[in-house]
Structures are given as C-alpha cells and as structure tokens.
Amino acid sequence: MDMSTTAPIKEMTAATVTGAGSISVDTYPLHEPGPHQVRIRLEGCGVCASNLSPWAGPDWMTFPTEPGGLGHEGWGYIDAVGREVTRLKPGDRVAALSYHAYATHDIVEEDMVVRLPPSLDGKPFPAEPLGCAMNIFCRSGIGAGQTVAIIGIGFLGALLTQLCSKAGARVIAISRRPFSLEVAKRMGAAETIEMDDHWRIIEEVRRLTDGRFCEKVIEAVGQQWPLDLAGELTAERGRLIVAGYHQDGPRQVNMQLWNWRGLDVINAHERDPQVYVRGMQEAVDAVSSGKLDPTSLYTHSFRLDQLDQALDATRDRPGQFLKALVIFP
Structure with a gap:
C-alpha cells in the first residue's frame, strides 16, 4: 500500500468498554508515534478469550477502558514511523503485539512488530494467538x-x-x-x-x-x-x-x-514480550510456508461497533464458533 498518496488523517475511531457488557465507539485525536514507535492503520483485530474476565465487570476492573483497550491481536499497514525507526516504513503490512487495537489506529514499539510478506496479502493475521x-x-x-x-x-x-x-x-x-x-x-x-x-x-x-x-x-x-x-x-x-x-x-x-x-x-504461557514476538515471527513463517493454515478457523467477523457482540460470541460460543475477528473498513 502506498501511504504517500493517502490524505492525512487527524482522527481515529476506537471502542471503549464502559462497563460490564457495554461499549462505546467514539472518535479521538490521532497521535504521532514516538522516536522508536510506529503507527498502524489497522485492518482488524482478533478477539481473545482473556478479554472475557474484564468484560464480565469484576470488582478489580476500572471502567471505562482506554480507547482501543483490551485489543491486542491487531494487523494492518504502517502509516507513520518515529524518527529513529529504520527497520520499518510507511506502507509495510504488519502484525503487532499492541494493547489498544480495538481501534482504527494503534501506536506500537518498533520491536513489537512483525512484517507480513506478500504471500499473506489480503489475509487476516491475528499474530498474537x-x-x-x-x-x-x-x-x-x-x-x-x-x-x-x-x-x-x-x-x-x-x-x-x-x-x-x-x-x-x-x-x-x-x-x-x-x-x-x-x-x-x-x-x-x-x-x-x-x-x-x-x-x-x-x-x-x-x-x-x-x-x-x-x-x-x-x-x-x-x-x-x-x-x-x-x-x-x-x-x-x-x-x-x-x-x-x-x-x-x-x-x-x-x-x-x-x-x-x-x-x-x-x-506454556509466556510473559516476556520478546518471546511473544519471536513466536509471532515463527507463525508468519509457518503460515507462509503452509505448515500452518488458520484460515478456516476464523469463523465470525464483526464491525468495530459490534465489539460487544464479538465479545458475547467469544463467551457463549454459538453454533460453529471458533474465533471472532473485528474488521475495520
């Protein structure tokens, strides 16, 4: 994607979880990435079962979440990079380990990003799971x-x-x-x-x-x-x-x-972000080579304003449910 031909965008759309079982979708100012960060215009984000505890509204949860909060399985195109970033450039299609990906944009540290090869063009890629x-x-x-x-x-x-x-x-x-x-x-x-x-x-x-x-x-x-x-x-x-x-x-x-x-x-759970990213890169290689094919496992898709339905489906697992994706236009 040639980002140089895209008109500058000054706002982003993001979902917040406002309470147990409720969301709000609003617009927010679009920030620039820091020196070692990139900004991603997201195509989508997977919905993780780890979101279900906050979604239930436990006593320890603070509402509302930050814009895009809870989303950590995003992928899309880089549309801006910080001044110290050398490995990535605008237009690169990537997946990231980020934490505000229930939004049209997210800002991520450069070393939390994996580049997606042309063989994966047009395919969703929730890299974290x-x-x-x-x-x-x-x-x-x-x-x-x-x-x-x-x-x-x-x-x-x-x-x-x-x-x-x-x-x-x-x-x-x-x-x-x-x-x-x-x-x-x-x-x-x-x-x-x-x-x-x-x-x-x-x-x-x-x-x-x-x-x-x-x-x-x-x-x-x-x-x-x-x-x-x-x-x-x-x-x-x-x-x-x-x-x-x-x-x-x-x-x-x-x-x-x-x-x-x-x-x-x-x-087998990991907490070191670099181990996560290493696994994400291995997943890119595995899917590209045909060792792993998750395509048929993405069973349900939702718009950002349907995030509440996506979370409910992840909890209730209706019919032939396996994995929900939130897709951004």
Missing part, C-alpha cells in the same frame, strides 16, 4: 511418532492439532462440541473423543494406546476438570502441557498421581 500456538508447540517438545492428546478444540486447540499432526504425531482430540471434533479431524487428528464422561474418556484413551496413555497431553480449556483429565491421560514420564487460561480462581492438582507417574509439567 498464532504466536502463542507456536510457543506452546515449541515448549511441548512434540515430535514424530508420539501420541498426543489435546483437550479442548477451540481456536488454540485446533492450531495445535494441526501443528502436532504435521510434525508426525498421532493426535487424539478431546472436546465437548461435535463441531470442534469435526474441525480436529480436518486439522489432522487421528482420533476424536467427545468430552462427556471423565472415566469413559480415560478408558477410551487407555484402549487407543494399549494401556500406555500419551507421551504428551495439552490441556487447552482452562478449567479444573480438563486439568484433572490431562493428568490421568499422561503416560509415565510423559509431559503435561498447560495451555488453558486459568484465571478465574485457584486450581487443585492430583500430586499423588503426578508424583507416581513422574510427570513433567509445563506451564
């Missing part, structure tokens, strides 16, 4: 010939199913919704199990693995029961990878079982 999947896969140590159970086939679980199956692992996908299990099959799962009865699932995995259970188990739900189930399905000296977002209260674990089986337990 794609990078999370790459980082989880990397920390899982999954390779060819291993049996991997993935508990919870939402957007993240579907991405991990594809990555694991393409790495040569045998994936057993476990999920509550029949639609999610169909998605898992498309992503390469060798076996699928409906997530209904705790002991039935354990016996089914025991049967599928000739009693050995799974070398690797990824828990991608973020609730107590799936975490309990993950421990039961992990083989002796296997690895249990916690990818679920456990932010609604404390958890208990069956330490007797974990001790007896000698499990390695990996908390």
